[in-house]
Amino acid sequence: xxxxxxxxxxxxxxxxxxxxxxxxxxxxxxxxxxxxxxxxxxxxxxxxxxxxxxxxxxxxxxxxxxxxxxxxxxxxxxxxxxxxxxxxxxxxxxxxxx
Amino acid sequence: xxxxxxxxxxxxxxxxxxxxxxxxxxxxxxxxxxxxxxxxxxxxxxxxxxxxxxxxxxxxxxxxxxxxxxxxxxxxxxxxxxxxxxxxxxxxxxxxxxxxxxxxxxxxxxxxxxxxxxxxxxxxxxxxxxxxxxxxxxxxxxxxxxxxxxxxxxxxxxxxxxxxxxxxxxxxxxxxxxxxxxxxxxxxxxxxxxxxxxxxxxxxxxxxxxxxxxxxxxxxxxxxxxxxxxxxxxxxxxxxxxxxxxxxxxxxxxxxxxxxxxxxxxxxxxxxxxxxxxxxxxxxxxxxxxxxxxxxxxxxxxxxxxxxxxxxxxxxxxxxxxxxxxxxxxxxxxxxxxxxxxxxxxxxxxxxxxxxxxxxxxxxxxxxxxxxxxxxxxxxxxxxxxxxxxxxxxxxxxxxxxxxxxxxxxxxxxxxxxxxxxxxxxxxxxxx
Numbered sequence: 001x002x003x004x005x006x007x008x009x010x011x012x013x014x015x016x017x018x019x020x021x022x023x024x025x026x027x028x029x030x031x032x033x034x035x036x037x038x039x040x041x042x043x044x045x046x047x048x049x050x051x052x053x054x055x056x057x058x059x060x061x062x063x064x065x066x067x068x069x070x071x072x073x074x075x076x077x078x079x080x081x082x083x084x085x086x087x088x089x090x091x092x093x094x095x096x097x098x
Numbered sequence: 099x100x101x102x103x104x105x106x107x108x109x110x111x112x113x114x115x116x117x118x119x120x121x122x123x124x125x126x127x128x129x130x131x132x133x134x135x136x137x138x139x140x141x142x143x144x145x146x147x148x149x150x151x152x153x154x155x156x157x158x159x160x161x162x163x164x165x166x167x168x169x170x171x172x173x174x175x176x177x178x179x180x181x182x183x184x185x186x187x188x189x190x191x192x193x194x195x196x197x198x199x200x201x202x203x204x205x206x207x208x209x210x211x212x213x214x215x216x217x218x219x220x221x222x223x224x225x226x227x228x229x230x231x232x233x234x235x236x237x238x239x240x241x242x243x244x245x246x247x248x249x250x251x252x253x254x255x256x257x258x259x260x261x262x263x264x265x266x267x268x269x270x271x272x273x274x275x276x277x278x279x280x281x282x283x284x285x286x287x288x289x290x291x292x293x294x295x296x297x298x299x300x301x302x303x304x305x306x307x308x309x310x311x312x313x314x315x316x317x318x319x320x321x322x323x324x325x326x327x328x329x330x331x332x333x334x335x336x337x338x339x340x341x342x343x344x345x346x347x348x349x350x351x352x353x354x355x356x357x358x359x360x361x362x363x364x365x366x367x368x369x370x371x372x373x374x375x376x377x378x379x380x381x382x383x384x385x386x387x388x389x390x391x392x393x394x395x396x397x398x399x400x401x402x403x404x405x406x407x408x409x410x411x412x413x414x415x416x417x418x419x420x421x422x423x424x425x426x427x428x429x430x431x432x433x434x435x436x437x438x439x440x441x442x443x444x445x446x447x448x449x450x451x452x453x454x455x456x457x458x459x460x461x462x463x464x465x466x467x468x469x470x471x472x473x474x475x476x477x478x479x480x481x482x483x484x485x486x487x488x489x490x491x492x493x494x495x496x497x498x499x500x501x502x503x504x505x506x507x508x509x510x511x512x513x514x515x516x517x518x519x520x521x522x523x524x525x526x527x528x529x530x
Contacts, residue, residue: 005355010286010375017135045343047284047350047377067377068140070262071282074275074379075344086133086264089245090225094139097287097331097374098204 007049011065019091023063025050025072026083033059037079042072067093103129105428106241106252107220108228108265110137112414113400114258115211116155116421122220124429129250130220131243133227138208141260142285142378143414144324144333146308147202151415155422156214160196164206166328167306168197171299175362177313177323178484182362193305201306201326201333203287231255231269231396238269238395254438255396256424258417261379263389263402271396272389277344278470279383279404281321283337284350286358288370292330298366299327310411313480315357317348320469320476323357324411325366332370334358337380341470350377382408385456385463392443397424405455409462416455423449461529468528472521478512479521 027033033040034057042051048065051072066087073084086092107118110132118130134140146169152159171188192198216222225245232240232249240251259265261280266272299307311323321338336350336357343350358367381387381404388404391397399405400417407416427446428438436442450456469475486505490498509518 005351007349007351010351010372013372013374014376039344041344044347044349045282045340047282049349049351067375069282069377070275070280070379071340071343071377073262074280075277075340077274077277080274084262084264085229086227089133089227089243090135092140094135095142095205095374095376097206098138098140098142098145098208098376 007047008065011048014065014067015094015096016064017091017094018064019087022088023061024085024087024092025061025063025066027059027061028081028083030058032079032081037081041075042082045071045075047071101250102240103127103250103252104432105129105254105256106131106250107256107258108241109258109260109400110134110212110215110222110224111141111208111258111260111400111417112211113405113417113421114256115208115215116151116418117256117258117399117425118220118222119155119211119215119218120422120425121428122215122218124425125219126429126432128220129252130215130222131226131228131241132212132222132224134224136209136224137212137222138205141204141208142376143202143204144285144326144335144411145202145204145207145414146326146411147200147207148412148415149196149198149200151418153196155418163210164202165304166201166203167301167304168192169199169201169308170301170305171307173307173309175309175311175313176480176483177311177315177360177362178481179314180361181484181488182311182313183483183487188307201308201328203328228259228265231265233269236394238393253395254428256421256428257396257398257402258400258421259402261381261401263398266389266396266398266402271393271398275381276383276387277340278466279381279387280340281337281380281382281408282340282343282350282377283335283380284354284375284377285333285335286354286372286376287328287331287333287374288367288372289331290370294369295327295330295332301327304329312476313484314477315353315360316476317346317353318473318477319343319346320473322411325363331373332367334363334367339382339470340379351375380408380413381406382466384408384466385459386466388459391450392446393440395438397427397443397446399424405459407458407462409465410458412458419453419455420450423453423455464528468524472524474513474517474521482509482512
């Protein structure tokens with residue numbers, strides 16, 4: 001099968017208007033992800049790879065490449081630890097084709 | 099005093115556009131709010147447009163709508179790791195106008211539809227996210243946006259805000275979506291010369307082909323893949339239920355990458371230039387997952403109401419139809435000078451019940467449960483079918499009768515006779 005793919009290369013094709021300093025998704029309690037979430041499945045399921053696992057077991061969320069699908073919020077149904085809003089009007093991903 | 103409208107429509111996708119268009123045509127004062135830069139810039143679909151639903155709204159849409167190819171052939175593939183077995187149905191009947199369905203590019207199509215909505219007299223404001231519904235007790239009286247600095251009021255608010263349906267969740271109209279009721283699809287669009295598309299699919303003019311796929315590409319997860327022909331591009335995608343993805347260690351984009359590398363798929367994409375990667379949730383919970391659809395001063399249409407027929411890959415047609423029904427309900431009640439109470443708006447639900455929308459969703463109401471409980475439909479069967487075909491078609495000196503026995507033995511070994519019969523029964527019951 002094909003080698004591991006870098007999602008950044010895919011996202012590079014997309015158009016974004018990033019709302020600098022105002023992420024539309026936030027982890028409510030970072031400690032919870034690190035200590036009480038066993039699967040940390042957001043790091044696998046996010047189709048834009050926005051969630052990464054750091055060496056210290058913490059999850060880092062960078063929303064710049066977010067495709068605004070909602071997956072992270074819905075799969076976090078055991079902890080409900082994702083505060084999810086749409087970006088402000090006009091910001092975020094701007095699909096050319098959709 | 100803030101401005102007041104007869105109706106506010108949140109969202110400018112197929113359901114919101116259908117609702118806004120229908121109400122504006124009837125002379126109502128309609129405001130439509132869209133968070134994207136333009137209608138379509140936040141919207142993602144495969145995408146197939148079924149003519150029937152749009153024809154009922156804009157009969158002459160073919161004159162100027164941006165359509166890619168009309169579909170004359172549908173392929174269904176069941177894939178193993180190195181092979182597929184499938185059926186192709188192609189008919190020249192589908193190659194005669196008026197065409198039954200088309201591939202479309204949503205960013206272009208939604209923009210076109212929105213122009214029709216505005217021509218009909220609705221007011222559209224883009225780059226505006228609705229942050230909350232304005233309530234008076236249990237009644238919705240308007241919306242709060244992030245842009246206009248204030249509240250906007252209306253007699254009725256139609257929620258066409260898409261699968262995530264944040265506004266209704268926040269307002270407590272329905273609970274948060276469950277992973278078992280939503281699929282995540284990821285998709286890419288690959289551009290190549292028009293002649294290449296036509297040569298690879300044996301079509302010419304504006305004719306096109308769609309391939310729907312199931313099997314090993316989803317790694318045992320409940321899901322499907324697709325490949326659609328546009329004029330000078332192909333869209334390829336794969337989708338799986340979130341409840342299954344939640345158990346996996348493979349990312350959605352890795353899944354897509356491996357699907358693209360399948361020996362039956364890679365040559366089709368060869369040389370294409372990937373120009374966009376998208377992801378989108380599809381509400382596939384079916385009939386049992388449909389939330390409350392209306393209340394005092396509000397109605398839900400399209401994806402936010404779970405209006406997707408996952409078995410038949412239909413969604414945008416249900417979206418448009420539900421948008422129309424909601425709009426017609428508003429128009430009728432306004433004419434009768436009746437208030438938009440939950441009781442009066444129940445007429446929307448009645449219209450849905452009498453239409454293909456609810457009838458079809460009801461027909462397949464057990465399908466999601468059957469597939470969730472029986473993953474063999476996505477693993478064992480694709481393998482068995484492909485192996486059976488391989489055995490029968492390989493010429494190797496073994497007589498066909500012996501081959502049949504070997505195939506049957508393999509089926510029984512993999513799934514047992516009772517298992518096979520049980521599975522057939524489950525499918526028959528679910529399709530009944």
